[in-house]
Amino acid sequence: MRTNALLLFFSMLGAYIVAGSPFALSSEIDVLIESVENDIKKWQITRASDSINQALEIDGTDEEKYRTYYLKSLVDFYRGDYSGAKEYGQKALKNKELKEETPFLHYIVKASKEGPQFNEIKSEHFVIRYAHPKDIILAEYAKDVLEKSRFEIGLDLETYPEDPIIVEIYPDLESFTLASTLPPENVEKTGVVGICKFNRIMILSPRLLPKGYSWADTLAHEYVHYLVFLKSENTVPVWLHEGIAKYEEKRWKEKERKVISPFYETILTRALNDNKLVPIEKMHPSLAMLESAREAQLAFAQSGTIVSYLVDNWGQDALINLINSIKETNDYKAAIEEVTELEFPLFYDSWEKDLRSRNLEEKIPNIKIKGVRIKNKERKSHDGSEDLIDIDNNKARDYTRLGDLLKLRGRLSPATYEYEKALEYDPYSPIISSRLASTLNIIGDTKRAREVLSPILDFYPNHIDIHMILGRIYLDEGNLSKAEEEYLTAVSINPFDPEVHASLIVLYEKQGQTELLEREEKFLKILLNEETENAE
Numbered sequence: 001m002r003t004n005a006l007l008l009f010f011s012m013l014g015a016y017i018v019a020g021s022p023f024a025l026s027s028e029i030d031v032l033i034e035s036v037e038n039d040i041k042k043w044q045i046t047r048a049s050d051s052i053n054q055a056l057e058i059d060g061t062d063e064e065k066y067r068t069y070y071l072k073s074l075v076d077f078y079r080g081d082y083s084g085a086k087e088y089g090q091k092a093l094k095n096k097e098l099k100e101e102t103p104f105l106h107y108i109v110k111a112s113k114e115g116p117q118f119n120e121i122k123s124e125h126f127v128i129r130y131a132h133p134k135d136i137i138l139a140e141y142a143k144d145v146l147e148k149s150r151f152e153i154g155l156d157l158e159t160y161p162e163d164p165i166i167v168e169i170y171p172d173l174e175s176f177t178l179a180s181t182l183p184p185e186n187v188e189k190t191g192v193v194g195i196c197k198f199n200r201i202m203i204l205s206p207r208l209l210p211k212g213y214s215w216a217d218t219l220a221h222e223y224v225h226y227l228v229f230l231k232s233e234n235t236v237p238v239w240l241h242e243g244i245a246k247y248e249e250k251r252w253k254e255k256e257r258k259v260i261s262p263f264y265e266t267i268l269t270r271a272l273n274d275n276k277l278v279p280i281e282k283m284h285p286s287l288a289m290l291e292s293a294r295e296a297q298l299a300f301a302q303s304g305t306i307v308s309y310l311v312d313n314w315g316q317d318a319l320i321n322l323i324n325s326i327k328e329t330n331d332y333k334a335a336i337e338e339v340t341e342l343e344f345p346l347f348y349d350s351w352e353k354d355l356r357s358r359n360l361e362e363k364i365p366n367i368k369i370k371g372v373r374i375k376n377k378e379r380k381s382h383d384g385s386e387d388l389i390d391i392d393n394n395k396a397r398d399y400t401r402l403g404d405l406l407k408l409r410g411r412l413s414p415a416t417y418e419y420e421k422a423l424e425y426d427p428y429s430p431i432i433s434s435r436l437a438s439t440l441n442i443i444g445d446t447k448r449a450r451e452v453l454s455p456i457l458d459f460y461p462n463h464i465d466i467h468m469i470l471g472r473i474y475l476d477e478g479n480l481s482k483a484e485e486e487y488l489t490a491v492s493i494n495p496f497d498p499e500v501h502a503s504l505i506v507l508y509e510k511q512g513q514t515e516l517l518e519r520e521e522k523f524l525k526i527l528l529n530e531e532t533e534n535a536e
Helices: 010-017 028-041 045-057 062-079 082-092 102-114 135-157 173-180 184-190 215-232 238-248 262-274 293-314 316-329 332-340 344-357 385-390 394-408 412-425 430-442 446-459 464-477 480-491 498-511 514-535
Strands: 119-122 126-130 165-170 194-197 200-204
Touching: 028 045, 028 062, 045 062, 062 082, 062 102, 082 102, 102 173, 119 135, 126 135, 135 165, 135 215, 135 238, 135 316, 135 514, 165 173, 165 215, 173 184, 173 200, 184 293, 194 215, 200 215, 215 238, 215 316, 238 293, 238 316, 262 293, 262 344, 262 446, 293 316, 293 332, 293 344, 316 332, 332 344, 385 394, 385 430, 394 412, 394 430, 412 430, 430 446, 430 464, 446 464, 464 480, 464 498, 480 498, 498 514
Parallel strands: 126 165, 165 200
Antiparallel strands: 119 126, 194 200
């Protein structure tokens, strides 16, 4: 799902900042401005800010004045200072000579004016912004994820940014697409929920999806992009950017890097059998611009396994050396040849042969790969039935709906019978399996509930209902450590379910963890207060 897109304006911004300027270098102010342009391109924003502020103090020509306004707007935008970006952008737009820069200036002013009104909290190295009141819960949890990502991924990539990094949580699809410049149809089609762009990390709030998404891994994934961008000074191509991010995205919580999950193994197997791998050239300028969610996920799988193949055969240092070499040459093919002593076509062929030699299998039959589905704001479901739309088989959907009705009326055994019949038509559905397991757990058949969930967990590790059910089972059994593990996994997918926090309150009270208990009580109060206000 993560699907995470890179900078769509990479090449475009290069043109706006460096090429086609109507002004000639002739003075002290021009020397400063040239350094600002170069620093913005490399995301050296603090240095760029110092230089542009010096340039503003110089009494230059009218042309130089408007040029500094333009770059001041750009620098402030990259700093996340939207007020300054709008002010200087409007000043710069008064000059009709800024023809090539005008489209991006209009975008800066529009995004700065119409973007969300953010609140923010800070950790040691991050500034986390949120707009919707409930998203403070996500922001608080994100601090830990981001700081762990900084430490662990920094070890792998040997990079630790000095300046605080801005992370923005967008409250709706409209504000996210405006900020990211991604068309809404591409976000929904390919499943893009996070992006690293304009010197910051931006994600869509998991509140907006019926079951959330793996936002914690998404933040880590985008942080990898941030590091690679800084380390390479904007020279690493999109496909390799995505491969490194996919390879490192779980490093914040796991030592072992394993790209090929049952999900990715399934789609890679089909692509290899059909000889339909995504060409590297097609991955540019962004995976978000590919034709479908399946193609985007396949591109992630390919690029991630290429990086894994590189590290497995040439070592972790090879990845560092590759990034450094690309920075020097701005030529990924030459850099790969330097690091591996294989010309790029031979390296690519050897990766594909290695992949084919693994005898991969389609682990998840009839796998369904869909984009992002935003919650229906007009019709809210309190019984969980909104996700029935994700069951493609009509009979499976009908039996599931009947099971839901029986369960609501307290007829649990008949409900399990209907869910079992639904599974006959869609045996790998996490929706039906979790419905069945939940009902079995309620009537006390925890053994059967575990049996139902076990294979589905391997296939769909980011389906929140599975972790919620396992959390209940472990909590009832008194296995507090396992219960906490499952509930925190649920939090990393959707931290807006009141049950998660109510359960963690019980758990932390049993463990005597007062600080964590108080945190969960605060979060539960936020969620319940809003539910009460909405009901009124």
